Amino acid sequence: MEQLLFWCDLIGIAVFAFTGVLAAGHKQMDLFGAVVLACVTATGGGTLRDMILNVPVFWLHDSHYLWLASITGVVSFYLIRYLQVPMRLLMTADAMGLAVFVVIGTQKVLALGHSPTIAIVMGVMTGTFGGLIRDLLAGDIPLLLRREIYATAALSGAAVLVLLDASGTLPGELVAAIAILVTLSIRLAALRWNLSAPIARFGKHG
Amino acid sequence: MEQLLFWCDLIGIAVFAFTGVLAAGHKQMDLFGAVVLACVTATGGGTLRDMILNVPVFWLHDSHYLWLASITGVVSFYLIRYLQVPMRLLMTADAMGLAVFVVIGTQKVLALGHSPTIAIVMGVMTGTFGGLIRDLLAGDIPLLLRREIYATAALSGAAVLVLLDASGTLPGELVAAIAILVTLSIRLAALRWNLSAPIARFGKHG
């Protein structure tokens, strides 16, 4: 369990750092600006979660997270100059980071003994906040708030994890893997077929 | 006192959640995006206040705040499809949330034994931060920073509360009610008559 989440964590950090550099590339930021954006995207969600829970921020006593995000940032920075990076890759990498971080966030909060409601809310926050900041800083409309199913995918994954965890019949590793797959499939399906949840509309306003 | 503030708190949560959904409606977000924006708007100010004060975040051990914001969010989401919602309603609801949260924030910080300066600053922050994030996320110019008297209304309400509290002649409930009315009247008057405080201008620049 610990092991699986440890590797997922590293993957989440790396793919989110990569999306930060892709966003920086679209805005033609410089190397260090791109690395800053990579680090903020990769660590933003977990940082907010830990600050709200009032536990030590996860990268504060273990700086390999920051090194991983920075090095991924530098490597990606030079990579995207020589490789053809399809736009859709940003979305797919973001979906992987989302799935992994929602599950890690929800797990961590459950393990701290908080209620299922709080675990789901904090899980969604962990998964979505880094990308939200990335989009805000890069001046894009946050993915979280666009029409494609994004918050919905995160909520579903967190809810599945909380339910399976409460039923207690499956081993923790399997529960985590299922919740990651649920989040990822919903998000990728939404991207693939342009699905969307009901849209807010006004009856009439003036 | 406790009672009054308890109800005001719930009203503040609900009206700010409603403004979040209205903002989401203008951007045609989907249901869950709208609910996320409702929750962030409703809880953002108090969350930042508690994080800065290093006290437990108010919704962490009492999840009815999140439920109230979410349910208000869902109900508003469907409501605005069938009802005529005048644009001005967003401003009025926002003014109510502002007034209530400024007073609750200031009270809470005074009760924790901080100085009047800090109480006023944190009160203004509690009242304005949720709406600020809402506007930032929805890509609007924050109300806080527009010309209409907004920060001024919040500052006045917090200052009145601190002054009346220091004089100690009136019961706490009355003090809170007066401060809420002061904030609300200034803000609504500014909206009604297009009042504005002095505007920043450059003598000349090149």
Added chain:
Amino acid sequence: MEQLLFWCDLIGIAVFAFTGVLAAGHKQMDLFGAVVLACVTATGGGTLRDMILNVPVFWLHDSHYLWLASITGVVSFYLIRYLQVPMRLLMTADAMGLAVFVVIGTQKVLALGHSPTIAIVMGVMTGTFGGLIRDLLAGDIPLLLRREIYATAALSGAAVLVLLDASGTLPGELVAAIAILVTLSIRLAALRWNLSAPIARFGKHG
């Protein structure tokens, strides 16, 4: 040492507050909106640093920081109406605030016993976050993320400080002064000659 950093701190607060008002002036905000922006710019970096480190936020028990930011805000607000303020002044004042706060932030984190990596990261954060929020709130593209060398200057200053501090041969005051000069010179040189670090580019994408 203490003394030097104390004065630098006050200068940093004042120049960042000034840049907040200049940004407010460009958007024609009102007096209190400008003061709010001044305070957020002046205290934002240190506030985030202290929240992440879980130490008391620096202005919470010492309200002269807020008074200094507010009074600087009010004075600047009226000053920029009568004086010719060249646009370049915003950049120069911002560079001074950046240099001072990067060094103060790095010092504070080293003094708390954190690793050099964390000290550098938190130093950069302390120096850049206030201006980042200012730019976000004013609806500008953050200076931090533009092409001109900004994050690079902050990183260099923090790294120089950590290296000189580790070598232990120079007195603390001198180390701080050198690191401030390094940050300031790199940033001002970048502004003067339009220098830029390597820019993120896509090989090709579709």
